[in-house]
Amino acid sequence: MRLKLVPSETKIDFLRLRMPALGFSGLLVAASIAMFAVIGLNLGIDFRGGILIEARNSQGPADIAGVRSDLGKLGLGDISLQGFGSETDVLVRVQRQDGDEAAQIAAIERITSTLGANYEIRRTEFVGPTVGAELAEKGVLAVVCALLAIMVYIWFRFEWQFSIAAIMALAHDVLSTIGLFALTSFEFNLATVAAILTIAGYSINDTVVVFDRVRENLRRYKSYDQRAILNMSLNETLSRTVMTSVTTGLALLAIVLFGGAVLRDFALAMMWGVLIGTYSSVFVAVGMLGFFDLKKSFDEDDDPGAVTDED
């Protein structure tokens, strides 16, 4: 007996859903940009500069209220506390201190000495303003360069129409992920940038598989109309799309459940990425392809490497 998430042969008219889906995606991207502009991102210390200390009470549950009032007396400005992982652990975030780097280092010493001997300092992170700005710049550069490189690669391997459709789908994934972070106020840090790039990698992987099939079918069934070919390609790859999303999702689920507090947010962001990446490959990437006249370029195409049906 086989577990089949997708029936052997599907004949879903994806292209009929194209306009509503593209409309929804357009709204999603617009809302994400608006949310980014209005609410903004909850930037972590990686980008904003500041101090993060993870401490564990060796005597029992962490007294978050007590720690909050003790640290509040230090006059270090905006301090946020949260439980982290287990109930003995507390995560202290302190805003960037006025003054130079030495002022930040002094603040760390004051916090650790105020926490006292009962608290084991498990992690100290401090990012100075200069480094924070550099990390932010590098992060943006990484995402933009990766998107451009992928676009060029797709252009090189396929046709320019595919490249444009793929990059629209990717931009959609990246922007809506940023929108999600703005909406939920999840901390946006270096790991998030890594997650976004991995989401982009996963999403393009998915898109390429579908595009490969579209190209193959365009060459094979020259008499079919474009819409039929796009639908056929999506249906043929649907089972694989779902299978891979599930296996990747299962692996990520293991990280969310057992990987510890540090990786949880990263894995959650990735799970969202698997969802949005799968959706965008089907509806945004192929949906956008539907606007181009692909048959024209393929009718003229006599690429010797084309897959032909020799059987």
Place this chain on the structure above:
Amino acid sequence: MLQFEAWKKTLVILVAALGTIYAAPNLIPGDREGAGILPGQKINLGLDLQGGSHLLLRVDMDVVVEERLEGIAETIRQEFRERKIRFSGLDVRGAQVRVSLRNADDAAGAREVFQEFSRFVDIVDEGGEYRIEYSEPGLVALQTSTIEQSMEIIRRRIDPDGTKEPVIQRQGSDRILVQLPGVDDPEEIKRLLGRTAKLTFQLVDTSITGAEAKSRGRVPPGTVLLPGDDDDGQFYVVEKRVMVSGELLETAQASFDQNNQPAVSFTLNAEGAKKFGRVTGANIGRPFAIVLDGKVVSAPTIQSQIFGNGQITGSFSVAETNELSLILRAGALPAPLIVMEERSIGPGLGADSVAAGQIAAIVGLLLVIVFMILSYGLFGLLADIALAVNVVLILGALSAIQATLTLPGIAGIVLTMGMAVDANVLVFERIREELRRGRNVMAAIEGGYRRAISTIIDSNLTTLFAALFLYVFGSGPIKGFAVTLSIGIATSLFTAVMVTRMLIIIWLERKRPRELVL
């Protein structure tokens, strides 16, 4: 016909065996060095997994440049006096030394004096008024030597016994990256690196008290007003001329003075002892200041001629004298270090992360294995075997190239497990399609592989792009994630295409099935 050439079989077995050999040391408890007969080492754990401190330091070059310019100004003052060149307005302002000649006839003599520095400074002559500043190559050379010297001093301070394997690297023009594994108290490292520990002995000017000079806001020429070490508002007027400086120290130890207060004892080297003996011999009865990083620690009166040995007293705790003597032994930093970024992980959190990562990896692996068997039956099992080989290869590759495994790196491995089966899924789905078209088993499998391969390569290459950019732009742990992701893509491509294919062909040859349910 479907076949798997003998050389490919050999290659698969060889690669799998190599991977196993290199991965094996990780199963053996104990230190990183591996176990005798095995060639490799254990995987190199990142600071976030083994605990440790990561510090990005900036060398404050402005201070060094200003100090050097002060030195140049002092030399000019002395040389001009010796040569009876009359001058005015000798001063260090901004990053320049300025001086004016009173008599234009002295220009030749002045130029001779300047000759001494001309290798690394630019000298602008504006009609008898000179501006001296560091030239571009001079500045670069100064920067390089300062950074190299700083790195050496940092090593001696944080790893005096040479056992801790710190990473100390130059980054960019003026930064130093320090990574020290296994640190219990990151604050201690920052204290050790937080002071330059420039130690000098300078005579105290007794013609005026510190308090008077402070209120007048003026000190006699050739002297400077320095604060006391205790922040009690006491000031000292000391001669700019340095009797002996810390470079001439032979050694320093924590000790106690005659009142049983913690103190630091030091011994000067031969040159230092000679110098110190000469100056103290000529100045018996006068106080001299022990100056540490621009503050007067104490100012004892010279009772008798002092040669090699002395003691620094002050209000120290025992811990402070231990740290101070270590710093003095290591030598002074040429410039202050500023901490730009710190990431310190305690050993407890590191161990917890490794444990959590292992559980997540095992659970993730099991989930994927079960799901693949449920979906594809026997072929799913074959893909699972390939997946297991894949995990071994990733671990083996990480050990062999001694890449650093970080916590996000573990996430990369788990994620790779999920994505690694993708290539097999692509092939299996193709085979299903071919079967539905009524192809026989052999033709379906062959067609499935042939048609899927270009898709597999395309999709993996694009993911590799994303990983590449993560590596180039990422820092620390994120780089580790990019490394495992890239290795995972390469190994999963190999295992999915080669290992599963080999297993399927072996199965075909043995069973010669007439029918395939997939």
